[in-house]
Every structure is written in structure tokens, then in C-alpha cells.
Amino acid sequence: MNAVPEWLTSDRDSAILATMLASSSSSTLETLAAEAKAITLRRFGRTISLYAPLYLSNYCSSGCAYCGFASDRKNIRRRLETEEIERELQAMKKLGIGDILLLTGERTKRADFDYLRKSVEIAAKHMQRVSVEAFPMSVSEYRSLAECGCTGITIYQETYNRQRYEALHRWGPKKDFLERLETPARALEGGIKTVGIGVLLGLSEPVEDILMLYRHARHLGRTYWRAGISVSFPRMRPQTGSYEPPFPVDNYLLARMIFAFRIALPDVELVLSTRESAAYRDGMVGLGITRMSIASRTTVGGYDDANNDEKGQFDVFDNRTVEEFCTALRKKNIEPVFKNWEPVFNGPSYRQGSEMKQEKLHSCH
Amino acid sequence: MDLLQLGSYKFTSRLILGTGKFSNTKVMLQAIQASGTQLVTVALRRFNREQLADDLFTPLKELPTITLMPNTSGASTATEAIRAAHIARELSGSPFIKVEIHPNPQHLMPDPIETYEACRILAKEGFLVMPYIAADPVLAKRLEDAGCASVMPLGSAIGSGQGLATAEMLNIIIKESGIPVIVDAGLRSPSEAASAMEMGCEAVLVNSAVAAAGNPPEMAAAFAGAVIAGRKAFKAGLMHKSGSAVATSPLTAFLGANV
Numbered sequence: 001m002n003a004v005p006e007w008l009t010s011d012r013d014s015a016i017l018a019t020m021l022a023s024s025s026s027s028t029l030e031t032l033a034a035e036a037k038a039i040t041l042r043r044f045g046r047t048i049s050l051y052a053p054l055y056l057s058n059y060c061s062s063g064c065a066y067c068g069f070a071s072d073r074k075n076i077r078r079r080l081e082t083e084e085i086e087r088e089l090q091a092m093k094k095l096g097i098g099d100i101l102l103l104t105g106e107r108t109k110r111a112d113f114d115y116l117r118k119s120v121e122i123a124a125k126h127m128q129r130v131s132v133e134a135f136p137m138s139v140s141e142y143r144s145l146a147e148c149g150c151t152g153i154t155i156y157q158e159t160y161n162r163q164r165y166e167a168l169h170r171w172g173p174k175k176d177f178l179e180r181l182e183t184p185a186r187a188l189e190g191g192i193k194t195v196g197i198g199v200l201l202g203l204s205e206p207v208e209d210i211l212m213l214y215r216h217a218r219h220l221g222r223t224y225w226r227a228g229i230s231v232s233f234p235r236m237r238p239q240t241g242s243y244e245p246p247f248p249v250d251n252y253l254l255a256r257m258i259f260a261f262r263i264a265l266p267d268v269e270l271v272l273s274t275r276e277s278a279a280y281r282d283g284m285v286g287l288g289i290t291r292m293s294i295a296s297r298t299t300v301g302g303y304d305d306a307n308n309d310e311k312g313q314f315d316v317f318d319n320r321t322v323e324e325f326c327t328a329l330r331k332k333n334i335e336p337v338f339k340n341w342e343p344v345f346n347g348p349s350y351r352q353g354s355e356m357k358q359e360k361l362h363s364c365h
Numbered sequence: 366m367d368l369l370q371l372g373s374y375k376f377t378s379r380l381i382l383g384t385g386k387f388s389n390t391k392v393m394l395q396a397i398q399a400s401g402t403q404l405v406t407v408a409l410r411r412f413n414r415e416q417l418a419d420d421l422f423t424p425l426k427e428l429p430t431i432t433l434m435p436n437t438s439g440a441s442t443a444t445e446a447i448r449a450a451h452i453a454r455e456l457s458g459s460p461f462i463k464v465e466i467h468p469n470p471q472h473l474m475p476d477p478i479e480t481y482e483a484c485r486i487l488a489k490e491g492f493l494v495m496p497y498i499a500a501d502p503v504l505a506k507r508l509e510d511a512g513c514a515s516v517m518p519l520g521s522a523i524g525s526g527q528g529l530a531t532a533e534m535l536n537i538i539i540k541e542s543g544i545p546v547i548v549d550a551g552l553r554s555p556s557e558a559a560s561a562m563e564m565g566c567e568a569v570l571v572n573s574a575v576a577a578a579g580n581p582p583e584m585a586a587a588f589a590g591a592v593i594a595g596r597k598a599f600k601a602g603l604m605h606k607s608g609s610a611v612a613t614s615p616l617t618a619f620l621g622a623n624v
Contacts, residue, residue, distance in 0.1 A: 043524040045386020228470040267471035333388040339413040344448045
């Protein structure tokens with residue numbers, strides 16, 4: 001068995017975070033919150049960037065014990081066809097959404113790379129900004145996605161504890177811990193501009209996981225100095241497979257983690273999804289979180305046909321409408337930002353040399 | 366009349382305002398009004414042609430006394446910045462372009478190599494090019510040679526509120542520059558803006574310091590006053606600051622001796 005890379009275990013960077021997260025920490029939650037709030041206000045102002053997920057397909061080849069879409073679940077499997085994607089995008093645009101995250105399960109014949117790339121191409125025609133949360137790909141596949149208008153890849157390690165990882169990922173391509181671990185680097189190598197990383201809180205000892213997540217962020221930042229990195233804090237909720245998280249993370253610990261990340265990584269985008277309650281999300285606005293999903297559907301599609309009652313990958317806890325959510329933000333004196341990108345900035349980023357010479361590479365094929 | 370001249374454009378106000386980070390458009394507009402600014406910068410990526418509630422451009426273009434300076438924030442390469450400049454000019458009709466090229470969307474540090482390349486090309490195309498740069502005296506001269514309308518070195522890291530951490534380098538840039546030097550980024554308090562103006566900056570640009578203040582319009586007005594005071598002080602000529610104490614036995618006493 002190959003050893004885990006040295007950067008994952010070295011505490012060169014993570015001491016500052018460990019101190020803030022330790023149960024014996026001298027920093028109270030309140031002092032961390034105040035510091036995180038001040039940094040967020042200075043660096044990001046009174047704004048929150050918004051995005052929404054679109055599940056393209058729930059076909060999956062992996063057996064993740066905790067996932068509602070694992071290949072042994074008895075869900076009806078389907079994928080959106082071209083016309084359906086167009087309709088979903090139109091429905092999302094009507095809600096004001098211009099920043100979209102496209103999702104699939106692990107790679108299958110029904111939802112493979114070509115299907116994904118085509119979906120990105122369609123989405124990039126309609127949306128200002130397109131990111132993807134799907135399956136690990138090769139460097140050249142990532143480059144091809146970037147050329148089609150994908151600017152961000154989200155890929156969570158789920159847990160950085162290798163033993164727990166291997167036990168939870170029972171079969172399928174996702175079983176390979178190291179392959180997963182190296183995926184964000186491959187995406188950046190391929191010219192993807194921003195990678196989103198995270199752990200699925202609840203699967204393993206949370207403080208250990210969050211320290212390794214931090215090391216991963218620092219490792220990527222140092223190695224790929226042009227890369228944008230965003231960090232999410234998804235917390236396990238009851239879902240289709242009725243998996244009970246063995247290491248539940250309470251509201252206080254989650255808050256401490258978010259504040260500590262904001263203090264240790266003042267510039268990084270921190271994301272909180274609709275897995276969390278309306279009250280928790282509203283409370284976190286301005287205290288470190290800078291990006292949130294809205295009006296999320298975790299079923300395949302679901303925007304065009306909002307009455308669809310099929311089971312999603314996980315249950316949405318904050319199911320307010322766009323309008324309700326924006327009203328809550330404005331009450332807190334925070335501006336909801338729907339557009340914070342320009343498609344003219346799409347295309348792969350390059351790691352070296354002058355960009356002027358590489359103009360030709362932008363066409364989508 | 367003491368005017369700020371950029372290309373053929375002349376301004377009485379020497380305070381330039383950024384438009385991001387405000388809690389809503391109304392507060393942003395109030396801050397602009399209170400600041401008396403005549404030049405504001407707005408990111409192309411915050412132009413939203415499809416959803417006006419989210420659009421920063423439309424309310425700004427309605428202001429009769431304001432010249433818009435679109436910026437390329439979000440661009441990570443010269444190619445992207447040039448494309449953004451073309452779109453921004455088409456949409457805004459403004460000849461100004463603030464070139465911001467951040468290789469890393471998080472640190473917001475300007476990439477000197479890409480910035481130089483973009484500025485060289487955009488200046489040739491007739492834009493009034495306003496590059497956001499690190500406080501690097503040589504780069505500033507290179508950009509002047511390339512035909513930029515000004516240089517905009519950072520006082521400290523953007524959004525950091527660390528003030529004029531780069532003062533030493535700014536002094537060299539100001540001393541050597543043949544085009545207006547405008548401090549952009551890092552200012553937190555009006556006194557820092559006044560200091561920058563006293564040093565000889567032709568103008569300052571602030572955004573976070575106003576948008577993240579407790580009362581943005583009041584802070585905008587405070588910056589306006591500080592910029593005027595700093596400029597007046599610069600024009601009036603500050604008293605020379607003695608760098609060392611005078612020795613009790615004069616160092617030059619020998620000059621009076623018969624030598």
C-alpha cells in the first residue's frame with residue numbers, strides 16, 4: 001500500500017488551526033467569531049456570492065455507505081437529456097441563478113465524460129459561471145472541461161482518515177483513497193481555475209479531518225500558486241440511505257471550524273450549503289462564510305418540475321425560495337450577489353509562460 | 366485651478382471610489398454622493414445585464430457627474446484582461462480601464478508580467494489605462510513608457526486596511542513618475558489618505574475602507590475631506606522634517622577656521 005504524502009501529515013502549517021480547534025483552546029467561540037467577522041468584512045465586504053446545484057444524473061458506480069445515490073440503493077436512476085438540461089437551466093435563470101454547480105455520481109456508461117462535457121458546454125451558453133462536482137478525471141479531461149467553460153471543480157475527500165475512508169467506500173472507483181486525494185491537483189494541472197475541497201463532517205473524527213483538510217488547502221495553494229481554493233463544510237444529515245453519522249458534529253464545533261478557517265485562511269472562499277438550517281445559515285452570514293447555495297434541489301433536475309417528489313442525494317434543510325433567502329440576507333445588511341464572474345474569463349489557466357502565446361487553446365472541441 | 370488630469374479628462378475631486386462590497390446599491394450611491402467623487406471603478410463581472418437587482422452598472426451610469434472606470438477584476442491573464450476591456454468599453458462607453466490582473470483569485474496580488482503586457486496593448490489601442498500594481502518603482506516607469514494614463518500602486522494588500530505599508534516605495538515612485546500616481550488598495554482611515562496626498566499622490570482610490578465602515582456615506586465624506594486637506598498640505602509645502610539631532614559641537618565648525 002502506498003504511503004500517504006508527507007504534506008498530509010506534517011503539522012508545518014496546521015499548528016495555528018490546531019490551537020484554535022483544541023478543546024483546551026483559550027480562545028472562546030465568541031472571540032473567534034469576532035475575529036472571523038472582522039476579517040470577512042474587510043476582505044469580502046457586505047456580500048455573499050450565490051450559486052445553485054443541478055444534479056444531471058444519479059447513476060453511480062460506487063458504494064459509498066453514506067450516500068443516497070450509492071449503486072446498491074433502489075432509487076430510480078435517470079439522467080437529464082439535452083432538452084431537459086436546457087429546460088432546467090431556463091427555470092434556474094428565471095430564479096436569477098447565474099452561477100451553477102453541475103453534479104453527477106461516479107463515472108458510469110450512462111453518465112460518462114462525454115456526457116458531462118456536453119452538459120458543461122450547454123450550461124456555459126446560459127450561465128455566467130459553471131462548476132462541476134462529478135468524478136475524478138484525467139488532466140486532459142479537466143483541460144477539455146475548462147475549454148468548454150468549466151471554471152471550478154468541487155471534489156471532497158469526504159474523510160482524510162484512510163482507514164475510515166476505505167471502510168466507507170465499499171466498492172467502485174471511489175474506493176481508492178490516494179487517487180481521490182490527488183484529484184484536485186490534477187484538476188488544477190488541467191487548467192481548472194478553482195477547486196473546492198471539503199470533508200463530509202460526521203464520517204470520521206472531525207478535528208483530525210479538518211486539520212488534514214487545511215493541510216490539503218495549503219499544499220494546493222503552495223503548489224498551484226495561481227489556483228483559487230474554496231472550502232466547504234458539509235455536515236451529514238439523515239438521507240435516502242438512512243445512514244447515521246458515527247461522528248456527529250454539533251453546531252458549536254462546526255462554527256468553531258468555520259471561524260478558525262477564516263482566521264487561518266483570510267482570503268479563501270468558505271461555502272455553506274442548504275444542508276444547514278435557515279437559522280444556522282442566517283447566523284453564519286458575515287461571520288466567515290462567503291458563498292452559499294440557494295433554492296437547491298438534490299434530485300436529478302427539479303427546477304423545471306418543482307413538484308417532483310423523488311428522493312434527493314440528501315435532504316435540503318434550508319428550503320427557502322430565492323426571494324425569501326435574499327430578504328433574510330438584506331435584513332442583515334448583506335447584499336446577495338448573483339453575478340460575480342464574467343464568461344470572458346473562462347478558459348484554462350496556465351501555469352507557466354506568457355498567456356499571450358497560448359490564445360488559440362480556448363476553443364471547445 | 367488644481368485639477369487631476371488623466372488623459373484629456375480633468376477632475377476637481379481627487380478621491381476615486383470602488384463600488385464592490387457594499388450592502389446594497391442605495392448605500393453605494395449615497396457613499397458616492399457624499400464623497401464628491403467624479404470617477405468610480407466598477408468590475409465588469411458585476412455588470413449584470415440579465416438581473417437588474419444585482420447590477421452595479423445601471424445605477425452608476427445614471428449619475429450625471431460621474432465618469433466610469435470599468436475594471437478587469439477576475440482576469441488572471443493579459444488575454445482575459447484585454448477581452449474584458451473591450452467588452453467594458455462597449456458596455457460603458459468609457460475610455461478608462463483599470464487593469465487588475467490577479468493570477469490568484471484569493472490573494473488579489475497583481476501579476477506584474479501579465480499587467481504590463483495587457484497595458485502595453487490597451488494603451489496602443491487608445492484606452493486610458495490605469496494599472497493596479499505592486500509598489501514597484503521600475504514597473505511603474507515601464508508602464509509609463511508603455512503609455513499608461515496613471516499608475517495605481519497598492520498602499521498595502523487589498524482589503525487589508527494596513528494603510529501605507531509600502532510608503533518607502535511609493536515615495537520613490539512619486540518622485541520619479543511623469544504620470545499621476547494614485548494609491549489604490551490597503552487604506553483604512555482618512556488620515557492615511559491624507560498622508561498619501563501629502564506624499565504627492567495625485568489621487569487615492571478607496572473601496573473597503575468606505576464599504577466596510579460602520580456608516581459608509583459618512584466615511585466617504587470623511588475621506589473626501591482628508592484628500593482635500595492632504596492635497597492642500599502637499600501644495601503648500603510641508604515643513605522640512607529634520608532627520609537627525611543637531612550636534613552640540615557643530616560638525617561644520619571647521620568651515621569658519623582659517624583653512
